[in-house]
Amino acid sequence: MSAIPPHLSYTRDHEWLLDGVVGITAFAASSLGDIVYVQLPDVGAAVTAGVPCGEIESTKSVSDLVAPADGVVVEVNPLVAAEPGLLNEDPYERGWLFRISVSGTPDLLDASAYAALVG
Amino acid sequence: MTPLFDVHRDLGATFTDFAGRRMPLRYQGELAEHHAVRRAAGLFDLSHMGELEVTGADAGRFLDHALVGRLSTLPVGRARYTMLCHDTGGVLDDLVVYRLAERRYLVVANAANTTVVHVMLREHADGFGVDVRDASADWALIAVQGPAAAAMLDPGPLPYYGIRAFAVAGRDVLLARTGYTGEDGFEVYCRPADAVAVWRSLLDRGPTPAGLACRDTLRLEAGMALYGHELSVRVTPLQAGLERVVAFDKRDFVGAAALRRQRATGGFATLVGLVTGTRRAPRAGYPVLAEGTTVGAVTSGALSPTLGHPVAMAYVAAGWSAPGTRLTVDVRGTGVDAHVVTLPFYSSQR
Structure with a gap:
């Protein structure tokens, strides 16, 4: 299992969050297999913590992309639509998904709590 | 447990539970x-497959009775794709049957169906001079599939759907020119105790280790049915587009009456290929609609790695199966345009 970056916050849905930037974890990416399609929320969309706001398809399956926090989408990563494999190759950097202006204080895990979750 | 479990773990495999076994x-x-198999060759562990040995003076005549195909005239050293059906005509399993000797056949079943096939064959064996034995524990199965496979194995003259004795790493094996990928390729039946040596020898010849995930997209592109998706006891070989495997000229066989009746009546749902334009793939279970009404359901679907667009197989009601027919797939609440195409989606240049 690849290392869990210590500076990020995590959800139980295997997403990470840093200063409003959202992605999926390496654990999620490797569990899904090769990702072939990503549907992201539109810029301007309001998202709600714990509620699906997009989809991630691997060759084998479809998974909901669940918003990690309440907020409004202010930017999406244009690269991942064209190259969804970035989520497998580089989930914590080039494979980021979208950025939200977070409202309130989301309920998130720190790296050690997330590490315990994926054991 | 596959005899190759440690080998896969050392290669970094992600495992899945498949019919009670941990397989890569x-x-x-x-x-x-997937691309390695299409362009060069992949190496698969298929040790989960079930093997039954049917032996005895009546072996050929018995299989003609129990299965939908004609196996008695199959030459020694050749294989045939066939099916075991229920009396209702529903498919209990799809099988590859090899004739190893005049009175000896190897029946290869899907892992999850091996017990059903064993029980039903024994039941149908009443009155025949034949022994049916579940020999799955005696066989490991390793496949080398892809256009480069023949050069890696150097099999000598071995026709498509042929089988013969061969040696790999000094071990006696059965080498069959069969597969489930739509490419030229080979399946190597060996003793479980020899599996590691055989795998290592084959891997040294350059194929890419390949898991069950890509096997599924490969067979889907090749338009090949998967039991539990396109095939089940609720559908017949005729519905699955596999009438060619049913030897209707045989006098009698299990399921014959029901299959003859269905063929005469017509009007049944059939399996079709669907292609969609978006990148969202139809998946198993998604409704297929025409003129606002549900006319069928998807059985398998994925973004085709080779073709770059989604492909799917679906059962659709009579009247909606002609190539070119425009249909809609309900992809999680969104209607996606699809059209019927002739299977397979992909065929090699073999």
């Missing part, structure tokens, strides 16, 4: 493995 789902990634 992927190694580095299923897309790279």
Whole structure:
């Protein structure tokens, strides 16, 4: 299992969050297999913590992309639509998904709590 | 447990539970493995498959009775794709049957169906001079599939759907020119105790280790049915587009009456290929609609790694199966345009 970056916050849905930037974890990416399609929320969309706001398809399956926090989408990563494999190759950097202006204080895990979750 | 479990673990495999066994789902990634099989060769562990041995003076005549195909005239050293059906005509399993000797056949079943096939064959064996034995524990199965496979194995003259004795790493094996990928390729039946040596010898010849995830997209592109998806006891070989495997000229066989009746009546739902334009793939279970009404359901679907667009197989009601027919797939609440195409989606230049 690849290392869990210590500076990020995590959800139980295997997403990470840093200063409003959202992605999926390496654990999620490797569990899904090769990702072939990503549907992201539109810029301007309001998202709600714990509620699906997009989809991630691997060759084998479809998974909901669940918003990690309440907020409004202010930017999406244009690269991942064209190259969804970035989520497998580089989930914590080039494979980021979208950025939200977070409202309130989301309920998130720190790296050690997330590490315990994926054991 | 596959005899190759440790080998897969050392290769970094992700495992999946498949019919009660831990089998490799992927190694580095299923897309790279898929492309390796299409462009060069992949190496698969298929030790989960079930093997039954049917032996005796009546073996051929018995299989003609129990299965939908004609096996009595199959030459020694050749294989045939066939099916075991219920009296209702519903498919209990799809099988590859090899004739190893005049009075000896090897029946290869899907892992999850091996027990059903064993029980039903024994039941149908009443009155025949034949022995049916579940020999799955005696066989490991390793496949080398892809256009480069023949050069890696150097099999000598071995026709498509042929089988013969061969040696790999000094071990006696059965080498069959069969597969489930739509490419030229080979399946190597060996003793479980020899599996590690055989795998290592084959891997040294350059194929890419390939897991069950890419096997699924490969067979889907090749338009091949998968039991539990396109095939089940609720559908007949005729519905699955596999009438060619039913030897209707045989006088009698299990399921014959029901299949003859269905063929005469017509009007049944059939399996079709669907292609969609978006990148969202139809998946198993999604409704297929025409003129606002549900006319069928998807059985398998994925973004085709080779073709770059989604492909799917679906059962659709009579009247909606002609190539070119425009249909809609309900992809999680969104209607996606689809049209019927002739299977397979992909065929090799073999």
